[in-house]
Amino acid sequence: MLSVNKVSFGFPHRPILRDFSLTVQKGELVHISGPNGAGKSTLMSLIAGLIPVDRGSITYTDPAGQEVDDRRWWIEYVPAEANGLFPKMNALQNLSFWAKLRGHSQSPKDLEKSLVAELKFWGLSHPLLLGPFPVEKYSTGMKRRLALARLTLSQTPCWLLDEPVYGLDAAATETFRNILDQHLKGGGLAVMISHDLAALKDLSYRKMVLNGDHGETPP
Amino acid sequence: MNSTTTPWTLFWKQYRIFLHHGLKAELADLERIISPVLFSVTMLLVFSFALGDVDPSMKAKVYLAQTFVTALLALQLSFSRIFEPDRLDRVFDQIRTYPISPTAWFSAKYSLVVLLGSSTLLPTIFFGAFLHQTEKQPLFSWSIVLVGMLGLAGLAAMGVLLATMTLKANSRQLLYPILYFPLTTPVLLAAVNASDLILQEGAINDHSAPWLWLLIGFDVIYTTLGVLLYPELVEEG
Numbered sequence A: 001m002l003s004v005n006k007v008s009f010g011f012p013h014r015p016i017l018r019d020f021s022l023t024v025q026k027g028e029l030v031h032i033s034g035p036n037g038a039g040k041s042t043l044m045s046l047i048a049g050l051i052p053v054d055r056g057s058i059t060y061t062d063p064a065g066q067e068v069d070d071r072r073w074w075i076e077y078v079p080a081e082a083n084g085l086f087p088k089m090n091a092l093q094n095l096s097f098w099a100k101l102r103g104h105s106q107s108p109k110d111l112e113k114s115l116v117a118e119l120k121f122w123g124l125s126h127p128l129l130l131g132p133f134p135v136e137k138y139s140t141g142m143k144r145r146l147a148l149a150r151l152t153l154s155q156t157p158c159w160l161l162d163e164p165v166y167g168l169d170a171a172a173t174e175t176f177r178n179i180l181d182q183h184l185k186g187g188g189l190a191v192m193i194s195h196d197l198a199a200l201k202d203l204s205y206r207k208m209v210l211n212g213d214h215g216e217t218p219p
Numbered sequence B: 001m002n003s004t005t006t007p008w009t010l011f012w013k014q015y016r017i018f019l020h021h022g023l024k025a026e027l028a029d030l031e032r033i034i035s036p037v038l039f040s041v042t043m044l045l046v047f048s049f050a051l052g053d054v055d056p057s058m059k060a061k062v063y064l065a066q067t068f069v070t071a072l073l074a075l076q077l078s079f080s081r082i083f084e085p086d087r088l089d090r091v092f093d094q095i096r097t098y099p100i101s102p103t104a105w106f107s108a109k110y111s112l113v114v115l116l117g118s119s120t121l122l123p124t125i126f127f128g129a130f131l132h133q134t135e136k137q138p139l140f141s142w143s144i145v146l147v148g149m150l151g152l153a154g155l156a157a158m159g160v161l162l163a164t165m166t167l168k169a170n171s172r173q174l175l176y177p178i179l180y181f182p183l184t185t186p187v188l189l190a191a192v193n194a195s196d197l198i199l200q201e202g203a204i205n206d207h208s209a210p211w212l213w214l215l216i217g218f219d220v221i222y223t224t225l226g227v228l229l230y231p232e233l234v235e236e237g
Helices: A040-048 A091-101 A108-121 A140-154 A170-185 B007-027 B031-051 B056-079 B084-096 B102-132 B142-165 B172-201 B209-236
Strands: A002-011 A014-024 A029-033 A055-060 A075-078 A158-162 A189-193 A206-210
Touching (some): A014 A206, A040 A075, A040 A158, A040 A189, A091 A108, A108 A140, B007 B031, B031 B056, B031 B102, B056 B172, B102 B209, B142 B172, B142 B209, B172 B209
Parallel strands (some): A029 A189, A029 A206, A158 A189
Antiparallel strands (some): A002 A014
């Protein structure tokens, strides 16, 4: 369970969030919407641990009911304006780095197998792409697919998704919806920001609106 | 974290991942390795042509001044780009959202910088000696290589710290050298003095040893500062 407890954050003379609270339960998807500049992405950065809160707290409770020491073990974050990919390296090298950093300790052969399977799932397994083809040459949508491939590989129960379908075509958006659906059915949870509601089609979710006035508006 | 994972195994595992991946990232963009070496070679050649025939009594001093200044500038060029692969596409921030050990990250960056710095420093020392030495006055000495490596060990720690500090600064290109040069001057002075005494006296002895200890002292201070401050810098982003 993810809990954001009375969190406040702002820049000098520019409050962004004030006493904001949110609880996301196992199997739940929360969609956060609101006008530009309302603090949606800032909220994601706060939960991901990229910026410290001014006041309040953010905690993650494991299935055994214990509050975890370092919530980053449990959370995978897909940011809005970037994909977190090494541009000069190929898809396998990129995914391999992130998978290893997550602590997966498969043998190199098994790891490569699972990475190739994931790339295949996302339509990125053309022999050219598996070779020394740098990610910087990918299209916007291909880079996004590669970033999303990190989600399932991470095996984390909590996903933070900031505009996850940006640049994706209809087929890839459908693939994304499917993995998100499976993730939620498997007991995972997710917080998502998306101006494109196609990403949420047929999924049940709780809506939360950040009104740009430092707080939330009930849906 | 797996319950059997101790902080030390986590550190070691992540250190290897960061170092291995860092090397791959550098090799994927060879220009980053080749540029400082070419810069060094060009500078040494230009110095050599501009100075012409140097008085034999001054050869050793000219060699040292030229080689260390060239190495310092080339390393500055190299260090300022340490985080280039991480800065692009917000990789640095993505790493910060992972359960990483900042000490493992720093140590891997530091090792990578020492490795890459050696690939610039060693050719500079060899080529500098080659340009100036004569049959009667050999200038190349493994003791000078040792001094150079001790200098590099301190500069590398400072280089990683400063590169992290200026990672997100808009005026990064200006800020980095402004901070780098004053902090590295003591290391450079100790390295030049130690090398001068070694060349004069043919080996490390009681005269040059204090300068070597001073160099080691700077290495310990800068590396300790790096280990202590890096987690804070990474936390702040």
